[in-house]
Amino acid sequence: MKGKLLTITTKLGIDKSIAYSSGARVVQALVSVGSIFIFSAFLTGVEQGFYFTFGSIVAIQIFFELGLTNIITQYVAHEDSFLYITCGQISGNEGHKSRLAYLLHFCVKWYSMIAILFFISLLVVGFVFFTKYSKGHPEVSWHIPWLLICAGSAIKLFQAPFNSFIEGLGYVAEMSRISFWQQIIIPASTWLGLFLSFRLYVVGISTLLSVLIWFVYVKRSFLWALLVNLWKTKITERISYMKEIFPYQWKIAISWISGYFIFQLFNPVLFATDGPVVAGQMGMTLNALNSITGFSLSWITTKIPSMSKLIAQKDYVSLDSMFNRTVKQMLLVCFALLGAFFVFLLFLNLTSLAFRGNIIAHRFLSFLPTTLLSVTIILGVFVSAWATYLRCHKKEPWLFNSICNGVLTTLSTFGLGKLYGLYGIVGGYFAIQCLMFPWGIWIFKTKKKEWHGE
Template sequence: MASILHQIAQNIGMDKAIAYTSGARIVQGISGVGTMFFLSTFLTGIEQGFYFTFGSILALQVFFELGLTGIMQQYVAHEASHLNLDENKQYQGEEQYQSRLASLVKFCLKWYSVLAGVVLVFLIIVGNIYFSKYGNSQSSSVEWKLPWIIICIGTSICIFQSPLTAILRGLGYVKDMSKIGFYGQIINPLCIWLGLVLGLKLYVMGIGFAMSVVIWQVYVIRKGLYRILTNLLKTKVSEKVNYFNEIFPYQWRIALSWISGYFIFQLFNPVLFATEGAIVAGQMGMTLHALNSIQSLSLSWMNTKIPMMSKLIALREYVKLDTMFKQTLKQMVSVCSVLLAAFFLCLCILNTSQLEFNNTILADRFLGYVPTLLMIVPIFLQQFTGSWATYLRCHKKEPFLVNSVVGGLLCMASTIGLGNIFGLYGITVGYCIIQIFLCFWAHKIYISKKTEWHKLEL
């Protein structure tokens, strides 16, 4: 049996980093089913709407983070590819690369220390204004103010930790960072479930953030990864990575892409919460929770390859790069297709059986068949667009700027405009059509830029 499982793992390209990352996603998927059950059982339909809309408002942090976390992983990988780590957890090699690597770590710590505080204040203010206007009119009995403050505090701490995770991934500790996610996906849901059973309601989201912070801190200290970071902080900086000359010309393009991503992925719940009520927003949130878990699992195949792809690009080994990319893309699309089909089948079973628990029909907490299918198609297509974008961005360039901005503007106009006129169906139909168009456009960009860049650099 062990040999059979090992062969299957080899066939789908599952190395240790992917095993932990995808293992975390598999556990997330299984625990997600449990979480959906507990949310349906211990939260009302209105409270479920608050729960998922919380997440969409929290995503506004992207307007401050501006894609820098992902950029750091790539820049660190490029500098570290010229260095070696000794037994004292210090990087050895040319002074130029040691210095540039250390400057990246110092820059991140300074920048994100300020950013975490700014985001905390911003989210508290915006959340209070939004939920006071649209939430209190739907149900004054929902206790959301204190939970929201706790969630914002947890989010700001996670923001401070996020660049350190990106740096460690760029240094090659993908497996260790994936382990943190794996452990978190086991411990966090258990704490949330217990909190729901104990009647903590919307406070459970804050509990989840607190557990993520603790797990990350404990693991990084126990594994000695902090020592690597502190040694880099002690390294004398004689040559810096110039932010405005090297990072900013790339970041502003990534930033616009990430901001556009908010309008593409996160605007549904706030609009539905305001126009059709918390219950419909909760159904959209629950459905997207399942679909995003599937997408996150399959994308782990590609995301764990970012440091290696960045290294191969730095060394100009394009044949190896393309071989790895094509194989990984095939594997992740296969995984995604199977899981999307399984999810829709489960939804059909729930609707047919009308399974009920605690006076709640579980199928009623999800979108209907047609809106769900209209959301499944974009999730499938995003496996391709996301992979093509990752491949090209590992070149420290952002050719998807116009594509992302146009997509964001179209989705914003569609979600707000069609949502106000046609409601849920207007949002889902518009979104599906836009994603089909963006996928064809993205493929054209991928082919043309790959050909252009590799031809110039050979």
């Protein structure tokens, strides 16, 4: 039995990093199933709409982060390819070590400022939005929960570059382990809070608990000493932000901002046009589909440091071998999970399963919009894999594609959403993703040939 399990995990490409990362996703998936029943029992359909719209508004973090978090992992991995780490000490080329230390100092200063600005902006935007569009639901207590969410999200933003730094140094498994424990502890506390009638307060509490778990784990491990030693390193050589990072970052930033308009507008627009109940159905469905996407992409995201190092060493044969094998594995996982999700939805609809008097199937979108969204998930897995591969070269070829995608999706969401509601939003998004997909294929093939001299 042990031998069979080893064979299966080898074929699926499950290493230590993926084991923790995907393990966290498995827990998240199980939690999502459990949350369906918990939400139905302890949150009304209206409160469910608030719950998921909270997350969509918090996603304006993209406008402050501007893609730098993702870039840090790649830059650290490139510098780390010339260094050695033993017992929390970094040795090797002093120039690369100095550049790494400077990048850490830069991140601390940069993220300190944007975390404060993010907190203030998020607080104001949320209060304005919910004050305007929640007038018909005075029974929902959202003010203090929103304040807690803003505080927790700002602290989490400040922690973000340290995650990227540690992953770039090759400790992907350690970061995945933190995520794994967060996926266990936070849902448990959320369910307990709902059982104790904390209602929407659980969102803010879970966000604050998330940052606390991260800090406790890093502080008690060798990772803290590693960061402290790097912080104390004498800086003799620097990374020029304007010459090295900014020319790449502004392209990534626009792509990420475009991503907000592609993925995060649905819930707020539906909340304003069709009400919180429909927004809650969209949120619950997208939560399940995004969990499938995140689980599948664990195979490629955990390979970013390795791919970046192979690119720095110009070992393109090993790079392509790793990438092609990884894409096949992640697609297999994605299709299997989507199939299981539809079987689950079919079961809910056929049985009209209810929990505490609430029919569970009514908390999801119907089959047609769910199917259209699922197709976009499959296309998105391909595009995300290609984009990750190319961005490991410290370049952003997806700029104009992302801009066009973001603009078209925004116009479609607001325009068709106002005219046709839910089906207008989903139908428009589906059509746009199908039209943009061939462009993504062309970008990947063209840039790969150009950069590798093929």
